[in-house]
Amino acid sequence: MISEAENELLTRVGRKTPMGKFMRQFWIPACLSSELEADGPQMRLMLLGEKLIAFRDTAGRVGIMDHLCPHRLASLFLGRNEDHGIRCAYHGWKFDVDGNCLDQPNLPDKNKYPAGVKAKAYKTTERGGMVFVYMGERAEAPPFPEIEAAITTNPDDRNIALTHRECNWLQALEGDIDTSHLGFLHAGCVDPSKMDPNDAATYTVLNKAPQIHVSEMPFGTMYSASRAAMEGHEHHRFACFIFPFWVCYPSDRLERNLSANAWVPINDEHTMIFNIDLQRASGKFKSMRYADGSPVPGLARPLEYLPRTNDWMGRWRPVKNKSNDHGLDRGMQRRGESYTGIVGIPLQDQAIQETMDPIIDRTQEHLASSDRMVMLTRRALLKAVRDYQETGRLPAVLDEPALCRQARGGDVISAAGTDWLDAYEDAMTAAHGPARGVAAE
Numbered sequence: 522m523i524s525e526a527e528n529e530l531l532t533r534v535g536r537k538t539p540m541g542k543f544m545r546q547f548w549i550p551a552c553l554s555s556e557l558e559a560d561g562p563q564m565r566l567m568l569l570g571e572k573l574i575a576f577r578d579t580a581g582r583v584g585i586m587d588h589l590c591p592h593r594l595a596s597l598f599l600g601r602n603e604d605h606g607i608r609c610a611y612h613g614w615k616f617d618v619d620g621n622c623l624d625q626p627n628l629p630d631k632n633k634y635p636a637g638v639k640a641k642a643y644k645t646t647e648r649g650g651m652v653f654v655y656m657g658e659r660a661e662a663p664p665f666p667e668i669e670a671a672i673t674t675n676p677d678d679r680n681i682a683l684t685h686r687e688c689n690w691l692q693a694l695e696g697d698i699d700t701s702h703l704g705f706l707h708a709g710c711v712d713p714s715k716m717d718p719n720d721a722a723t724y725t726v727l728n729k730a731p732q733i734h735v736s737e738m739p740f741g742t743m744y745s746a747s748r749a750a751m752e753g754h755e756h757h758r759f760a761c762f763i764f765p766f767w768v769c770y771p772s773d774r775l776e777r778n779l780s781a782n783a784w785v786p787i788n789d790e791h792t793m794i795f796n797i798d799l800q801r802a803s804g805k806f807k808s809m810r811y812a813d814g815s816p817v818p819g820l821a822r823p824l825e826y827l828p829r830t831n832d833w834m835g836r837w838r839p840v841k842n843k844s845n846d847h848g849l850d851r852g853m854q855r856r857g858e859s860y861t862g863i864v865g866i867p868l869q870d871q872a873i874q875e876t877m878d879p880i881i882d883r884t885q886e887h888l889a890s891s892d893r894m895v896m897l898t899r900r901a902l903l904k905a906v907r908d909y910q911e912t913g914r915l916p917a918v919l920d921e922p923a924l925c926r927q928a929r930g931g932d933v934i935s936a937a938g939t940d941w942l943d944a945y946e947d948a949m950t951a952a953h954g955p956a957r958g959v960a961a962e
């Protein structure tokens with residue numbers, strides 16, 4: 522349990538809040554590269570409670586800036602994206618992607634270009650089909666985080682799924698490191714007798730009360746949910762949290778699992794999930810299947826999205842959402858076709874997080890040993906935010922991005938009695954060997 526003040530510290534991300542200041546020191550996923558077209562329409566984009574516009578200029582460079590024009594604060598959303606800059610529709614002032622004022626056509630010549638007029642623009646970069654933004658105050662942005670799923674060659678964005686979730690970022694993230702829900706929320710109706718005994722997923726279905734191990738790591742925190750596997754072996758399901766909001770989650774065997782979620786605050790009560798899963802396009806990603814190859818019912822259904830709108834909250838909203846109880850079907854629930862009556866793993870998670878309060882009151886929880894990873898990660902975040910507040914010190918992973926390469930999620934089978942951290946290290950050594958078949962940019 523944490524105090525009310527700690528809950529506030531962890532969850533509020535506005536510009537003046539401690540967590541907001543902390544998060545702004547890191548590169549933040551902003552949108553897909555494909556959402557912005559050269560000289561195409563600019564887009565409303567809210568990040569960490571800031572109202573921004575995003576656009577791509579004639580040369581293909583991405584601009585992300587305060588949506589208010591610095592002249593008389595008209596919204597640049599109404600402006601014109603033309604000829605290497607965005608021009609305000611009110612009096613025609615024009616700004617490049619760095620915020621420099623290029624033109625003030627409503628002024629007599631002698632008054633043009635007064636020093637110091639600049640739009641508030643943030644640094645951006647693009648990697649693997651995504652646009653990232655740096656909203657901190659360093660003159661030189663920090664190095665790019667070397668999260669394997671984000672830096673591995675990814676020719677387009679087909680492996681990335683964005684989803685708007687109606688709740689606080691930490692609550693959404695905590696759903697990702699709350700491993701013991703797997704056997705209930707997602708797999709509560711799975712029949713273990715039909716599972717392939719060689720499929721690692723089988724162990725997670727057979728044993729719904731795993732041993733949870735946790736450890737602080739140079740990049741953040743890590744857990745293993747450990748269960749007995751075939752004779753003389755143990756099954757570990759690993760996942761890692763990387764500061765400030767990344768989770769490398771388990772969706773396959775660790776050595777071939779390149780996946781990560783970024784839980785990016787839109788504001789205090791809305792989150793954009795950036796789900797990168799490099800297995801998805803190659804067909805290796807699989808939902809749980811029975812031994813005969815048939816899909817386990819109730820799990821595999823990709824999200825369908827509502828048509829996008831220009832609203833601050835108008836992108837990547839699922840068709841099934843809070844307003845329609847996420848498509849809850851009590852008949853399916855009764856017939857054992859889905860534990861919740863909701864179909865699809867992402868939507869089941871979505872439903873759980875969104876039907877809590879938008880920011881849960883963590884003083885009211887009753888955490889148990891199954892929640893060790895949630896507890897440790899909160900403590901690590903609280904410590905990191907307080908350190909930054911008091912001393913200006915930031916987690917090492919910010920300026921040593923290679924530390925991110927030590928983080929992966931995935932399934933590992935080890936000999937019984939092997940220390941869980943040794944099992945992780947052995948699996949990572951195997952994963953990073955010459956046979957792993959991925960090329961980093």
Ligand code: FES
Nearest residue numbers: 590592593609612
């Ligand atoms: S308010 Fe934008 S040019 Fe005047």
Ligand SMILES: [Fe+2]
Nearest residue numbers: 696702707870
């Ligand atoms: Fe889940």
